[in-house]
Amino acid sequence: MNQKFLKPYDPQATEDRIYELWEKSGFFNPDTLPERNKKGEPYSIVLPPPNVTGTLHMGHAAMLAIEDIMVRYKRMQGFKTLWLPGTDHAAIATQSKVEKEIEKKEGKRRQDLGREEFLKRVDAFAQASHDTIVNQVRKMGASIDWSREAFTLDDKRTRAVRTAFKTMHDLGLIYRGHRIVNWDPKGQTTISDDEIVYKEEKTTFYYFKYGPFTIGTARPETKFGDKYVVMHPDDARYAEYTHGQKIDLEWINGPITATVIKDTSIDMEFGTGVMTITPWHSNVDFDIAERYKLDKEQIIDSYGKLLPVAGEFAGMKLSEARPKIVEKLRAKGLVAKEEQYTHNVATAERTGGLIEPQIMNQWFIAVNKPFKIPSSNIPGIKSGQEVTLKEIMKHAVESGAIKIIPERFEKVYYHWIDNLRDWCISRQIWYGHRVPVWYKGAEISIGLEAPSGEGESADSCSAWTQDEDTLDTWFSSGLWTFSTLGWPDRTEDLKVFHPTAVLETGYDILFFWVARMVLMTGCLIGDVPFKTVYLHGLVRDGKGRKMSKSLDNIIDPLDMIAKYGADATRLSLIIGTGPGNDMKLSEDKVKGYKNFSNKLWNITRFVISTAEGERYDREANKAVFSAEKIAFDADFKDWTPADAAHLKKLNDLIAEISTEMEEYKFYLVGEKLYHYAWHEFADLILEESKPIIAGTDRVVMISRIQFLLRALRTIVQALHPFIPYVTEEIWGEIGEGKSLLIVEEWPK
């Protein structure tokens, strides 16, 4: 027996060495797996690419643990496994992080540096983050294929993004147009509906006299240009007014002529049932204005200040102007009533800025527009059939082609689709995929590269210039399952490994990412990106609070690995948590599972030393080495009834957990194996074995030792996906040097 088994298990002395062993073996890469796996059915998972904004947190650690369990389990079963790593440039998140850093250290803004210099800085930051992340992924023991690593902003992915953009434009799905968008005055960019965070705000709700009407509003500062007054056609209170009727009235900056509009979208119960509209700065108002082809006028500029239409208030910040406007209206006797109320205001997720809807010329993806899908493997959608992107997204899940775990999220997914509007994909930031569109005068070119030559423009001085905007980061992430496999080329990887088997990610990005992947994949390659979606929850602290810097309750995965080992860290993130539910984690929990690694280590010591001939001499009251060593015999059949019973119980357990592995119930499997190893095998069977081994009945003794050897093997094999390091290390002692445990067969 190796001398190291005489000391407690030491993760620090083991883990890095074992990881190196695995990497050198080539078993992370499907092309260099053993023959059994090479011939096996493909099983692929893409790693949800962590943002290159810094370091990994416990949520990432949980993700890595769960995915590694899936991959290791399938690899042991003989599948041709691929787990593909990568990182995400996370456009707006990374840019704002670097901007803040530069501002803090050098007092400069990005505009002071210029686009080129600024991007160099971001790239350097991204590279450093990338290296940190890769190191952390390794530390967790991830059996991931580094040879295929990708980055959402590298050359290959850039080609995929541009191809996707052009293809979708040619299909009529990507268009440029003046539409209302979510403008973040703080970040100076548009953001998508999903990047909005609603915050509750208490404010004053004003009632103003507007000619014969009283209108309610929480935003007096937008009302300057309001010249349409809208009410429900069935509202008896306003039956005397007709649609299109003109009414002269006194307003903030003097007399105006208002037009009556009757529209069914008005809620008669709310306020007075009458409102004026500001189409440039409100979604709902924009829709009404579109319906009746009404004039739209901009009131607020892109920095959140009032435009000249505001007269004496022009140039003021909104917050500054509001009380002054109310004061003026009051002086004119136009304020009817004021009351307090609570509503939600839209803020930008990244910058916290108050969102100001604006009409802008931006790039969009049309989700409700029918198009001819070039090819389709999605059940129920035929190649060449007319569909919309919404229908693809809906159908992929409804048809069962994609299964979401836990199932309840399917409803949430459908609900999101129902409310989905066209997706604004252009951003006014510098870091990211620049929109692959070039302009020259009135000419426009969309493609993989800048057009060569002068173009047809008469103005020969002008050259082609690329669109200044970049794409929403989720545009490139949406291609992830196939851009990483070589698309748009028809590579062998793409044929073998797509669609991927499982997408494992947090439920918080179901809309951001999962739904967008379904959209992009359906549209561009006519298939689903994955067959199963497994959603995990948030990792919270021991008290159930979100981990955050301000609460100072962050548990760093690297700290836990250093103190208790990666195996213990992994197990603590698996046991006691089901899919879709948030998990609570405390340091004590991790500590507890370190004890389990050591327990397994000592179980091994006992079994090996016994098999190697260590027997207890009752007369001398000490351990002695007998001459007889018992080697593991895979074909051993002469079980005593007691051992046959133990064996049956073990086999039943393996059958049970194998089913549960297929059902993604890793928390159950982990717990059951933990319980069996410790409280059945060690506490009962090993204790019961001591007198048998020290006894004189050789037949009974041999049967028992054979059972101990077999059970230990089985336990170690079954636990390998969960705690790969300590099990691999033990296998080095009991596996007869045959091969690494990582490619051993899953026990049957």
Add this chain to the structure above:
RNA sequence: GCGCGGUUAGCUCAGUUGGUAGAGCAUCCCCUUGACGUGGGGAGGGUCACAGGUUCGAAUCCUGUAUCGCGCACCA
């Protein structure tokens, strides 16, 4: 407003076709026995949020209520 979850032992959670309530941790007591004190044995502790209903039987199914949390929409 619409929708989705949770509510089981002090804590974290299991409980998968309805059949006398479980695990880990924590607590208390005992054990210094021949792998492991990062150990072993044992004990206490639950009206399964509440109220109805279905059933021979409900933590489990149905209805409603409370409470905590989450998502979406949105009020001009």
